[in-house]
Amino acid sequence: MKAGVLAIIICAMFMTIALSGCTQQQEEEKPEIKNPTTIVRYDIGDAKTLDPADCYDTASSEPIFSIYDTLVTYKGNDTLTFYPCLATDWTVSNDSLTWTFNLRNNVKFSNGNDFTAEDVKYSLDRVLTMGAPESGVDWILGQCMDTNSTTVIDDYTVQIKLTQSYGGFLALMPYTVAAIVDKDYVEANGGVVAGEENVWMKEHPMGTGPYILDHWTRATEIVLTRNPTYWGGWAGNHPERVVIKYADEAATRILALKNGDADFAYIPYANLEDVSGEKNIVVHPFDSYDVALLAINTKASNNQYLSDGRVRKALSYAFDYNTAIETAWNGYAARLAGAIPKGMPYYDTQNNGQPYYNYDLAMAEQLLDDAGYAKDYELDGTMYRFNGTTLRLFYNAGNSERETMAVMFRAALDDIGILSSIIAEGWPQLLHRMYTTDDWDTMFIGWGPDYNDPDDYIAPFMGSADISQDTYNTGYMNATVDAKILEGKYSADTAVRAAAYKAAYDIYIQEPSFIFLVQRAYIRPWRDWVQNYSYNPVREWYFYDYYKAYP
Amino acid sequence: MKTWEFIVRRLLLLIPVIIGVTIITFTVSHVIPADPARAFAGGPKAQPDVIERITKELHLNEPIWIQYFYYLNDIVHFNLGKSYLESRPVVDSLAQYFPATLELTIFSMLIAIPLGIVGGIISAVRRNKLSDHITRIIAIVGYSLPIFWLALMLQYVFAYQIPILPLEGRLAIGMNAPSSITGLYVIDSIITGNLDTLASSLYHLILPAFTLGFATLALILRMTRSSMLEVMGMDYIRTGRAKGLSERTVIYKHALRNALIPTVTVTGLSFGSLLGGAVLTETIFNWPGMGRFAARAVLGFDFSAVMGFTILVAIIYVVANLIVDILYAVIDPRVKLGGG
Numbered sequence: 001m002k003a004g005v006l007a008i009i010i011c012a013m014f015m016t017i018a019l020s021g022c023t024q025q026q027e028e029e030k031p032e033i034k035n036p037t038t039i040v041r042y043d044i045g046d047a048k049t050l051d052p053a054d055c056y057d058t059a060s061s062e063p064i065f066s067i068y069d070t071l072v073t074y075k076g077n078d079t080l081t082f083y084p085c086l087a088t089d090w091t092v093s094n095d096s097l098t099w100t101f102n103l104r105n106n107v108k109f110s111n112g113n114d115f116t117a118e119d120v121k122y123s124l125d126r127v128l129t130m131g132a133p134e135s136g137v138d139w140i141l142g143q144c145m146d147t148n149s150t151t152v153i154d155d156y157t158v159q160i161k162l163t164q165s166y167g168g169f170l171a172l173m174p175y176t177v178a179a180i181v182d183k184d185y186v187e188a189n190g191g192v193v194a195g196e197e198n199v200w201m202k203e204h205p206m207g208t209g210p211y212i213l214d215h216w217t218r219a220t221e222i223v224l225t226r227n228p229t230y231w232g233g234w235a236g237n238h239p240e241r242v243v244i245k246y247a248d249e250a251a252t253r254i255l256a257l258k259n260g261d262a263d264f265a266y267i268p269y270a271n272l273e274d275v276s277g278e279k280n281i282v283v284h285p286f287d288s289y290d291v292a293l294l295a296i297n298t299k300a301s302n303n304q305y306l307s308d309g310r311v312r313k314a315l316s317y318a319f320d321y322n323t324a325i326e327t328a329w330n331g332y333a334a335r336l337a338g339a340i341p342k343g344m345p346y347y348d349t350q351n352n353g354q355p356y357y358n359y360d361l362a363m364a365e366q367l368l369d370d371a372g373y374a375k376d377y378e379l380d381g382t383m384y385r386f387n388g389t390t391l392r393l394f395y396n397a398g399n400s401e402r403e404t405m406a407v408m409f410r411a412a413l414d415d416i417g418i419l420s421s422i423i424a425e426g427w428p429q430l431l432h433r434m435y436t437t438d439d440w441d442t443m444f445i446g447w448g449p450d451y452n453d454p455d456d457y458i459a460p461f462m463g464s465a466d467i468s469q470d471t472y473n474t475g476y477m478n479a480t481v482d483a484k485i486l487e488g489k490y491s492a493d494t495a496v497r498a499a500a501y502k503a504a505y506d507i508y509i510q511e512p513s514f515i516f517l518v519q520r521a522y523i524r525p526w527r528d529w530v531q532n533y534s535y536n537p538v539r540e541w542y543f544y545d546y547y548k549a550y551p
Numbered sequence: 552m553k554t555w556e557f558i559v560r561r562l563l564l565l566i567p568v569i570i571g572v573t574i575i576t577f578t579v580s581h582v583i584p585a586d587p588a589r590a591f592a593g594g595p596k597a598q599p600d601v602i603e604r605i606t607k608e609l610h611l612n613e614p615i616w617i618q619y620f621y622y623l624n625d626i627v628h629f630n631l632g633k634s635y636l637e638s639r640p641v642v643d644s645l646a647q648y649f650p651a652t653l654e655l656t657i658f659s660m661l662i663a664i665p666l667g668i669v670g671g672i673i674s675a676v677r678r679n680k681l682s683d684h685i686t687r688i689i690a691i692v693g694y695s696l697p698i699f700w701l702a703l704m705l706q707y708v709f710a711y712q713i714p715i716l717p718l719e720g721r722l723a724i725g726m727n728a729p730s731s732i733t734g735l736y737v738i739d740s741i742i743t744g745n746l747d748t749l750a751s752s753l754y755h756l757i758l759p760a761f762t763l764g765f766a767t768l769a770l771i772l773r774m775t776r777s778s779m780l781e782v783m784g785m786d787y788i789r790t791g792r793a794k795g796l797s798e799r800t801v802i803y804k805h806a807l808r809n810a811l812i813p814t815v816t817v818t819g820l821s822f823g824s825l826l827g828g829a830v831l832t833e834t835i836f837n838w839p840g841m842g843r844f845a846a847r848a849v850l851g852f853d854f855s856a857v858m859g860f861t862i863l864v865a866i867i868y869v870v871a872n873l874i875v876d877i878l879y880a881v882i883d884p885r886v887k888l889g890g891g
Contacts, residue, residue: 035724035725038724038725040724040725046637048637048638049638056593056596131600132598132601133601133604134601134638135592135593135598135601136592136593136597136598136600136601139598202638214725214727215727215728217728217839218637218639218644218647218839219637219647219648219839219843219844219847220720220721220837220839221720221724221725223725223727241725243724243725245720245724245837246837247719247837248834248837248843248846248847249834249835249837251703251706251835252706252718252719252835252836252837255706255707255710255711255718256718256719258711259710259711259714259718261718261724398850426583426585426852427590427594427852428585428586428587428589428590428852429583429584429585429586431585431586431589431590431594431595432584432585432586432589433584434595435586435589436586445595447595450596460595471595471596472595
């Protein structure tokens, strides 16, 4: 009798599940919008700080962008135009050294204080004085500014005199490090101490942006609510609240998106098929500025052949880019022409925006043969080059995309007679290997944007240590390339910059120290009830612009 | 030996245990050539001044034994270092995450202990009958099911297909936590009289507490059943019955008390183990507790956080064992603490 009751309960449960599935399939109408005035985003990783002066990570910059404003900004998916924000307009002197910003009137911080030019000077000087002790992000402003750079002309005019002309200066201004804080508020809460973080500002942000911090529960969520004094106003459709949730498990984020708890969710490439094709969920790839590369150590202690540019060129022909995109990245990536990602200014200076190298093993073999690296070493009946020297492919353990690419590349290297091995290590171990030894040959790495200027991509990869670059310690150095990089960096003339970057690329690509693998697609699947969403690789998440409704 | 002497002696044993744990964790985390300063400072984008500051802060330029000395000195001053992943002191992180795990553990035990003991008694008393078969099946299922699978299935059924329970978290999305008094949301909500938060926190405990409690329930059930079966065959039980004692008195007053010792052992150790962090349950249900913190710290190479966590877990195990030993004496007067 009791067993019968139990059986009935179990059957009823399964039938309910099955019927709910059938019912869902039959329903044509859209589901009810959950939390209609709140935008909820599920992501991984927690913010480290909410102080813009010490923020150098994506998770922290997201809430900061909604709480603070900058002088200029980007809008929608436009990465090529600077739009007014706290500055209404600006001019630059003929020598590109002096920038004058006219500021917006009648702007208040969320605590009711007025925004003035004093706050602009205070904010920029604060970054340079504090020196971003936790993150070191002050380097971005320090490239062309010091504490004497900013001058208050009047309450609503501020002038910035650069320490040296810098073509990317305006592109620094929309970044979080140039967000404007309230001088009185900061001074009342710890002020500025050189070389020390401001603990209060880290957890108690207050700015002129559309939202204010409601609460931040570490490892759980950041909740923002409307700033009633926001200068942009609240007419039209804007969310009342924004919730940024942190969930480490992909399955949890997938279910949150499916059941409508999440409006947006970070889903790894490998799991995208779990939400692709789902009703009410939009999966749309955008071009991000995130690039994947293979760094080649030109001064590798175990592999002197890598110092030969012809070998590095051959390696660039030996990588199967398109297969990597399909297998390692599930198709969510694109070819990369050079250091500058697609969408960024001056992208076309790189071989007219077309990849210079394509997968061509015959060409790779020809180059190696011509360079005199014949297959003259026999191992188990197979002939290899470089006297059997093994080319080691390092990647950080746990990174499945890099692992797949390494396996693919190894097979191709074998085909052209290069012995190779794959080594996975923890990130701190790889950093130790890369920066304190020459005991590495190649390493899979990635790079994301600091700000929207090619100098942030060209210089770290193509520049040498002589100009304080060579970020990945590859040992590459070409004096002409260095000179051209500096010429592009310090000119505000777009034609001069374009010519300089093209010249640098044309030389560098003949003896590259990186294989430019792919440009990753950015995908944050979202519920179709979210309206007005657009992705900008420089500045993500304009929550103020979004709203929830069915069209 | 008096009870208090026994407790003090056992607590003093914590000192060598902690020293041992720190030596092992410190050596393991420092012996591999690595560049933690650069990793914490942002990897390839790290600025030299930040790397230098972190190197100095962690004494990375000193020999390893000097580094260990500094670490030990910090521990004595209740400083477990800084979590670079969270950019705050490890002590602050543990203070936030431990109560979350404690709350989850208590509620999972509230499910596991009564159901496990009652199930075990029923199973033993009604041996080879339908109820015995059912409870044994529950025990086997509970013990064999991978906890992550159970968690994912419960989420899928009760938060997606039949959405009657929350998917994850400690509170409803965007809800403010109660003022932190104990860090246990249920208790804090009661103290502050916040009924909405109380309801939400209880509601959010159901799935993770059940998931976590299920395996422990199975363990307790199996242990209680086998102990009860053993005890029920004893002469004094037969004597009790012959004396005309009611079956209820025989079972609950005479048999159960004697059968509880092994159950208390596994319960105590399970409690300690769960307090040490239920990594999978916490990660899947997005429960901001110790297990999730430890997992993130390990994956993020946050050595200070890992070491802080390990020390706390060692303390928890020692204390849990101590409590189990004391409970032996409470349950069975024949047991003398300290063997005296």
